[in-house]
Amino acid sequence: xxxxxxxxxxxxxxxxxxxxxxxxxxxxxxxxxxxxxxxxxxxxxxxxxxxxxxxxxxxxxxxxxxxxxxxxxxxxxxxxxxxxxxxxxxxxxxxxxxxxxxxxxxxxxxxxxxxxxxxxxxxxxxxxxxxxxxxxxxxxxxxxxxxxxxxxxxxxxxxxxxxxxxxxxxxxxxxxxxxxxxxxxxxxxxxxxxxxxxxxxxxxxxxxxxxxxxxxxxxxxxxxxxxxxxxxxxxxxxxxxxxxxxxxxxxxxxxxxxxxxxxxxxxxxxxxxxxxxxxxxxxxxxxxxxxxxxxxxxxxxxxxxxxxxxxxxxxxxxxxxxxxxxxxxxxxxxxxxxxxxxxxxxxxxxxxxxxxxxxxxxxxxxxxxxxxxxxxxxxxxxxxxxxxxxxxxxxxxxxxxxxxxxxxxxxxxxxxxxxxxxxxxxxxxxxxxxxxxxxxxxxxxxxxxxxxxxxxxxxxxx
Numbered sequence: 418x419x420x421x422x423x424x425x426x427x428x429x430x431x432x433x434x435x436x437x438x439x440x441x442x443x444x445x446x447x448x449x450x451x452x453x454x455x456x457x458x459x460x461x462x463x464x465x466x467x468x469x470x471x472x473x474x475x476x477x478x479x480x481x482x483x484x485x486x487x488x489x490x491x492x493x494x495x496x497x498x499x500x501x502x503x504x505x506x507x508x509x510x511x512x513x514x515x516x517x518x519x520x521x522x523x524x525x526x527x528x529x530x531x532x533x534x535x536x537x538x539x540x541x542x543x544x545x546x547x548x549x550x551x552x553x554x555x556x557x558x559x560x561x562x563x564x565x566x567x568x569x570x571x572x573x574x575x576x577x578x579x580x581x582x583x584x585x586x587x588x589x590x591x592x593x594x595x596x597x598x599x600x601x602x603x604x605x606x607x608x609x610x611x612x613x614x615x616x617x618x619x620x621x622x623x624x625x626x627x628x629x630x631x632x633x634x635x636x637x638x639x640x641x642x643x644x645x646x647x648x649x650x651x652x653x654x655x656x657x658x659x660x661x662x663x664x665x666x667x668x669x670x671x672x673x674x675x676x677x678x679x680x681x682x683x684x685x686x687x688x689x690x691x692x693x694x695x696x697x698x699x700x701x702x703x704x705x706x707x708x709x710x711x712x713x714x715x716x717x718x719x720x721x722x723x724x725x726x727x728x729x730x731x732x733x734x735x736x737x738x739x740x741x742x743x744x745x746x747x748x749x750x751x752x753x754x755x756x757x758x759x760x761x762x763x764x765x766x767x768x769x770x771x772x773x774x775x776x777x778x779x780x781x782x783x784x785x786x787x788x789x790x791x792x793x794x795x796x797x798x799x800x801x802x803x804x805x806x807x808x809x810x811x812x813x814x815x816x817x818x819x820x821x822x823x824x825x826x827x828x829x830x831x832x833x834x835x836x837x838x839x840x841x842x843x844x845x846x847x848x849x850x851x852x853x854x855x856x857x858x859x860x861x862x863x864x865x866x867x868x869x870x871x872x873x874x875x876x877x878x879x
Contacts, residue, residue, distance in 0.1 A: 455694035455743045461685040461798055462749065463664050463770035465505040471688045472506055472581070474748050475658050479510040481578030484547075486604055488585060489516050492524035492534045493674035496665035498585050500539040507544045512581060514546045517571045517604065519672065520611035520623035549573035554607035557650050561642040561736040564618040564635045568602075568646035569610030579656045580647075582692070586661040586699045588668035588717050591615070591630070592637065593726020594703075595670050596696040597659040598733055602643035614639045634728055641733035644692065648738060659695050660688040663702065664770055668720040681706060681714045683770035693739025697730050707796060750821035750841055753800035758823070768797035779860060783811040784877060791815060804829050804842075805849035805861040810873030812838065824849075826861070832870060 458474045460467045485507050490497025507514060518531055525531040528551040540546050549571025556567040557574075584600035592599055603611055612626035617635030620626050630636065651657040664683035669676035684702050689695040700721065706714035721727065734741045753765045753772075764775040764782050773793065775782035786793050794815030801808060804822045809829035812820060813836040820833060825842040826849045833840050849858040856862075860877070867873045 453742075455689060455691035455740045456746055457687055457689045457691075457694050457698045457743045458746050458748055459685055459687045459698075460747070460749050461767045461770065462772050463502070463662065463683055463686055464772075465502055467686055468502065468506045468660070468662070469509055470748060470752060471660065471686050472509075472658065474746070475688055475690060477658050477690065479512070479579045479581060479658075480656075482576060483510045483512040484515040484574075484577035484580045485510070485512040485544075485583055486515050486580055486600060487583050488600065488604060488671045489514075489525065489531070489535050489540060489546075490538055490671040491519075491674045492537065494671055494676055496585065496587065496667050496669075496676055496679075497538065497671040498583065498662055500543045502662070503583060504543040506581070506583070510581065512544065513577070514540055514544050515549050515571075515573070515577070516546070517550045517606060517611075518548060518608045520608045520615065520626060521672070523672070523674065525672075526608065526623070547573050547576070549605070550607035550610075554609060557646050559642045559646045560649065561638070561645060561732075563642065564632075564639045565613055565642055566618065568643045569607050569613055569621065570605050570647065570650075571607050574605065574650070580651050580658075582657060582659045584659075584661050585665070585671055586663045586687075586696075587666055587670060588720040589670040589724070589726070590673065591724065592640065592670075592729065593721040593724030594696075594700065594717075596661050596699055597692045598644045598696050598729055599640060601647045601692065602640040605647050606643060610643070614643050633725060637725065637729040638732040640729050641736060641738065644733060645736060645738040648692065654690065658688065658690060659692045660686065661695055661699050662686050663699055666703070666714075666717055668716050677716075680712075680716045681708065682712050685770060687745075689743070691739040691743070693730055693733045693741055694743035696733075697741045698743055698745060700727060700730065709792075712792075747798065747819065749798045750800065750819060753798065754821045754823070757800045757802060763802055765800040766793055766797050767799075768793055768795070780807045780811060780877065783808055783815070787811055787815050787874070803849060804833075805858050806832065806864050807858075807860045807873060807877055809833050810864070810867075810870040811877070813870035814874045828861075836870065 519525045524534050528548050553572045554569045555572050582597045582601050584597045586596045589595040608623050609621040612623045613621045616626040616629035617632045617639050619629040648654045666679045666681050667676045708714050757765050762774050762776050766773050797817045798819045799817050800821045804825040806828045809832045819839045821841045824844045864873045
């Protein structure tokens, strides 16, 4: 499978449509002077099929007894990863959904109540489920013993050869955010292990641990250490993959029974073999999100900053769990163009977790989107069968991020690339021909003297 490699700086600029915001206090991901960066795969589509595609892109096949670690979500909550979304992937790997009981009081602090929540949330309808600490826990070693001297995990972890860390990336009341690092530390830890991490090594008692939560950085560093312990348990990461579904971006965790509603739109699905790079990429996407009225990342950014959430990533990198330097590989384009050709469509637009298909001739669909739904184009990945100057101008004014096409004319390609839009085309020609192939496309011919995309669009509208 071909992939288009997009440097993260370019991706963030294109997503925001401007220079990165500087109001946040999170530490930016460092520049890697060695030239070696971790690969983070990304799709803007959030669907069962996209989840399978991004798992396949990682190129590390799940073998043996496979644990799929998710959060089953607190009763009353509604932002957790739904069974319908994850079912295809779980069945593809013949996996068992795994969880552990909570340390806080709620509907998942005992196995009896947790099983009710699992059933009510529909997970038993799609796969086998295992509460890993139902029969107790055991210790696995940690490499970093700054605060914790071992990691207490559910004893059923011994039953698995391979883990898919499938996390819902969102905010968190204590950690600032939750992604794969939290899902692998707090999530895999038993109830006693959770208490030990939350108290930064003071106590394993789920009742009294909440009296020892004043050491915030110690808690965050303990999460990083515990995540590393699980990584090492699975062959130092050779038998584990990491996926973040970046949707339902509430400031609150799935452990909250009454989470705040998200104030920003979905972003997509990201995956990597490096958990540090993956969480860093997701944080960067939030901090550089092109916020508008009614679609604003401000609340989530504030939540991450106020809990010093970035420090979990900082410490995980410091202790050698992974790298904060990464390259994003967008997997959308090739799949979208293939679908476009197979289904006899003229245009596909993918943005913020949603893909729309169009089949009108010429540039009518693009013009209508620009007029009626401009937010669909801003930052979008687009697949279009044939792109002339007219279509390119609309895409530039609309602010798309990336184009994949069978055929493009040179003026269109130059206009798109001059606007910072990445273009992947199977064929480039001097001009787009009319249907009789006797001359230039009549729409493009009207734009020959127009110098800018804005001029072209004004002519097209007229």
